[in-house]
Amino acid sequence: MKKNFFITLEGGEGSGKSTQAKLLADFFETKGITCLLTREPGGSKGAEEIRNLVVTGDIKRWDVMTETLLMFAARRDHLVKTIWPALKQGKTVISDRFADSSMAYQGFGYADKAVGAETIERLYDIVIGKFKPDLTIILDMPVEVGIERALQRDDTVNRYEKMGMDFHHNLRKAFLEIQQKEPQRCAIVNACGTIQQINDNIINIVKERLLKEF
Secondary structure: OOOOOEEEEEEOOOOOHHHHHHHHHHHHHHOOOOEEEEEOOOOOHHHHHHHHHHHOOOOOOOOHHHHHHHHHHHHHHHHHHHHHHHHHOOOEEEEEOOHHHHHHHHHHHOHHHOOOHHHHHHHHHHHOOOOOOOEEEEEEOOHHHHHHHHHOOOOOOOOHHHOOHHHHHHHHHHHHHHHHHOOOOEEEEEOOOOHHHHHHHHHHHHHHHOOOOO
């Protein structure tokens, strides 16, 4: 049985991915499984520099294709410098976002200006190849609830949180469609419960799909 995994958490703004990623890493550590907790865009020095370019500033700072290419450049550096070395060392890697976010955000979020699924899939093949997460948890909640939560955070509001509601409804629809397309890899978790309830649901999925011995 495989001993280490690549797990990603996805979802719209304010869905609690960062909190749940940390709790999931804590769970693995209690089982004696060493974890690396990371995020996208970011997760390596170069990728964090690109993150600052894409998540700050005016919502019209980039055209969608430029933004897409920046995201995949950051992702490549993240893989080469962080994810792949950690997996090779036997660590389980948990990432707050990965390529499904590019499919949802740049692929569909911008509606008629979005680059579309085919472009994202072609870039995925070029930049990442056959590598995929072992499990993707998609945290789902009503758009209005997520945005309200995101805007209440203490840190600076990012570009995506400033986008119109249509953008965020497109994201939610895209994430749900991703799960329907790849149900073996992706699982939907209702993100409207308490932090503990959501964590319990995630742990149950992880046990069922990856850690049946626990």
